[in-house]
Amino acid sequence: MGTVANAVPIDHYVAFLTRVLDEEERWAREASRTSLRDTRVDVTRVDGTSDGEHWTWECNRCDATVVPDPVEDEFLECPACGSYSVSLRSVEGYVHRSPYSDDSELPLPSFLIHTAEEVPPPFGGYLLRQSPARVLARIDAARRIVKMYDAISCGHDDEALGMLADVIETLVVVGCAEEWRDAPESSE
Numbered sequence: 001m002g003t004v005a006n007a008v009p010i011d012h013y014v015a016f017l018t019r020v021l022d023e024e025e026r027w028a029r030e031a032s033r034t035s036l037r038d039t040r041v042d043v044t045r046v047d048g049t050s051d052g053e054h055w056t057w058e059c060n061r062c063d064a065t066v067v068p069d070p071v072e073d074e075f076l077e078c079p080a081c082g083s084y085s086v087s088l089r090s091v092e093g094y095v096h097r098s099p100y101s102d103d104s105e106l107p108l109p110s111f112l113i114h115t116a117e118e119v120p121p122p123f124g125g126y127l128l129r130q131s132p133a134r135v136l137a138r139i140d141a142a143r144r145i146v147k148m149y150d151a152i153s154c155g156h157d158d159e160a161l162g163m164l165a166d167v168i169e170t171l172v173v174v175g176c177a178e179e180w181r182d183a184p185e186s187s188e
C-alpha cells in the first residue's frame, strides 16, 4: 500500500473511514426501525424501496405534507389548514396486526416526533435532509470509493491509485475532520 503526501499511511485512512461509515450506517438503520420496535403487535413494513427511511413533516390536524422553506416562513405551517402542530413521520408505511383488536391493513407511517409546534423551518428541513435513506446513499458512495481503491491497488496503475488515495484522505481529513482529530491513527 502506498502513502499520500503526509505521514499517515493510506491503510490507516481506509480503516478509520470504514469504522466511521459502519457507525453512521448503524445509526441510520436503527433510526429506520421505530415502528418495528413495537413489541405489542406484529409490524410489517410495506412499500419500502430500501431499508433506509425517508422522513417528512405532516400536519397533525389534517395530515397534509408540510414542506419547509428555510427563508420564507417563521415556523413550519400546514399549507392546507394553517396549523403549526406538525409531526415528523416516515414516508414508508407499516401494517400493524394486534391479537387484541381488529387487524389493520392500512399502512401507517412511523412517528419519529409525534408532536412539535413552532418548528423553525431551517431546523425542520435540515432534519429531513438527514433522513436515513439519504445518509445510507452517501455511505454507499464513500464505500464504493474505498472499493475502487482496493481494486486498483491489486493492479499496477500507480497514477489512479495515487488519485484515489487523495480522495480517501480528503473524505477523512476534510469530511470527518472532527472525528479524525480524536482518532488514535491521526497521531501515530
Ligand SMILES: [Zn+2]
Binding pocket: 059, 060, 061, 062, 063, 064, 078, 079, 080, 081, 082, 083
Ligand atoms: Zn393541516
